[in-house]
Amino acid sequence: AQSVTQPDIHITVSEGASLELRCNYSYGATPYLFWYVQSPGQGLQLLLKYFSGDTLVQGIKGFEAEFKRSQSSFNLRKPSVHWSDAAEYFCVMDSNYQLIWGAGTKLIIKP
Amino acid sequence: DSGVTQTPKHLITATGQRVTLRCSPRSGDLSVYWYQQSLDQGLQFLIQYYNGEERAKGNILERFSAQQFPDLHSELNLSSLELGDSALYFCASSVGQVLDEQYFGPGTRLTVT
Secondary structure, eight states: OOEEEOOOSEEEEETTSOEEEOOEEEOSSOOEEEEEEEETTTEEEEEEEEOSSOSEEEOGGGOEEEEEGGGTEEEEEESSOOGGGOEEEEEEEEETTEEEEOOOEEEEEEO | OOSOEEEOSEEEEOTTOOEEEEEEOOTTOOEEEEEEEETTTEEEEEEEEETTEEEEEOSOOTTEEEEEOTTSOEEEEEOSOOGGGOEEEEEEEESSSTTSOOEEOOOEEEEEO
């Protein structure tokens, strides 16, 4: 079955530290993948997307994600987090023109 | 501000009742999507309309229905409400189809008592 798994429900990171949020997918072909962020009071917003080509994708707010077919993963990274990055992050996959959403990872920033 | 508006912001109603949630997409966007977000189910795709026609259906209950009008605004109708329908309902819009960036509204929080 097609699915998206975000193994970490919560992640706590110190401000200024690096971040990696994990995402694994199950799909028969190369999927279209997205990361969305849900910030308090700001709704849901697209961070980046991968359709094809370069497997390292740059997004907004200094985020990047790397598509690894061999690991069925699309992990989100940021070299140095800011307190404003505290939010919930969703990995999303297109499956026959419907989006399948992961359960989300809540990012907590320690001062 | 995404440009997508949703009304009302909050809605409190009783079990068995019917409610209508409204969404106005960004100017120029032809697709409207409805999502339900609850603590136990996460974010669930309900339904998509494109230029007035239903294009994709997700985990939408038979008690729920939606439509997109000629002016492209959309309404989600929830009937025979149950306690479990309490959730945040989001509307999103995009220029074209699902692979385009979706812009989300602020949501309508529905509480069923």
